[in-house]
Amino acid sequence: MRILITGAASFLGSHLVEYFLDRGDDVLALVRENARGRERLSKYEEKPNFKTIVLDMMDIEGLEEDFDICIHLAWGGIGKAGRMDRAIQSENIEAAKILMKLCKEKNAKRMLFAGSQAEYGQTLEDIQKRYGENFDIKDIDMQYEDSPTFPKSEYGKAKLELKRELKTLGDKLGIEYVHMRIFSVFGKGDHETSLISSCINNFMKNKDVYIGECKQAWNYIYIKDLCQAVYLLSKKDLESKYVFNIASENNRVLMDYVNNMKDILKSKSSIIVEKREAASEGTPFLNPDISKLKEIGFKEVYGFEGGIIEMCDIKA
Template identity: 30%
Template sequence: MNVVVTGATSFLGRAVADRLLKQGSKVYGVVRPGSQNMRYLPADQPGFMVIERELEALDTLDQVIGGTCQAFYHFGWDGSGSENRMKREVQQRNVRDSLKALEGAMRLGCSRFLFSGSQAEYGIHTGPLSEDTVCDPVSEYGKAKLDFLRQAEETASKWRQSGISSMEYIHARIFSVYGPGDHPWSLVESCLRAFGRGEYISLGECTQMWNFLYLEDCVRALMLLMESKKESVSGIYNVAAPECETKPLREYIRQMYETMGYHGSYSFGRRRPNAEGLVNLIPDIRKLEEETGFCPHVSFSEGTRKTWGYEKRIDMEGKMWYER
């Protein structure tokens, strides 16, 4: 296929692009002009083309991509870090820019558009979260992701009714993903680094229910949705590990401590909750399972070993690669 991946230097964007290239797709990786992270891209691989575009100009991609594309993965989103998640002006700009991406996909003749939504759209709940759960987001980040869902569904519906485009809109509501290449300040990376070095780490209460999904499994779930042979897979899908993997966050911490050979130390209750408060993640992924047959291949113990087993290296040309 000919596939567009925006946010191609992001954690998920890089992984999706790599997987698509391995299966023989032509990949257009969209990045911001002058991005320092472009050195992480597989620009020298056959089938990969880097396109430098600001997020607000994603409706003009047809000017540089010749011909039709079949699929469009949209990961480009500004201000996903904690300090910007509560800034309305930053997050609402993302909504406007993502609508430009949707228009860009339509102009390219894409059959499907997949957007990286977030569990933050649900807000704070104590029970299981299905796609039908009422959303009441706390952060501006979650509100913006939900705003885009509503506007994108309405826009795609109007296009279908008017005969402009039959493009399907897939809203992947992604929960907590970890793996090689994640941000160094993420919980899994921070714990593995501390325990791997025999150091101490202070943590929050970690009493909330949580659910982790390994990067490779997340990418496979997204691609199963995008490449499904079913006539239509439009709609919202929770992307997470199954119910059996949901457990108190403290259990995940203890599991990482065990995996790393009980080196270092940790304590709970020393850090304040993030801006969105104490959130429970209890995803219901039955819809994803029923529509695609998705089942994770990597357990948390294996995933953390894989994550720690890859050391980030920068070669002489400034490109990142991973080594066991």
């Protein structure tokens, strides 16, 4: 199959490029002219089943190549300011709808879109109001694909809006639509300021780790496990299901992950907790269920500990 991946130079995109290439698919990697991380794709340039396409999403109608499956990751305004900017998010919505129409012109069979946990809008502050400060994560309702959605950011609202609009448009055009609600992904190549990357860096140097209270429930999925999930969603008969949580099998309080990393790395670092002000949209509280994903054959290979071990090249 020929796979079009937009946002191919991103952390997620570059790993998906490699995953599909390794399994014999042809990959069209769509990137912006000045895309950060574009060098990640240079090692594939000599492969006969790989092609880089330099094109902005606003000019997507100019794409000449045909493809069978589209995996749409490209998205502007994911930073702190952009997440609350309705104008930027509206541009993302319009570009995605144009891309869906292009799928029809290119005789593509399926379009996968990277939705977000931000669509649920559940926060630690919400949970503490309902269950109190000393809640037990086992008592909290899990986030199912049909759970209520109350996004608090314009980013989350835009992703949720596209779930509805792309499904309707896809049905009209005869394109199968898959909405992937992606939770928190980690792995090699992630931003150096992410919690996982910064903790690993300090733990490996036995330097003190300064973090927030980390009381919220969280879910980390290793990048290679995520690639398996996306691959299955691109190939399997989904039996009319179209919204899937993309996450790990386990939900834990965020501080548990931090302590787990310290143990895995046998670090002598101290963990110093600082009380920090929550973002304007609140502190996300992630508690997903992935039963639907498991029904199509997904099974974690790495999990959190396996992912950290591979990231840090720890030998048995």
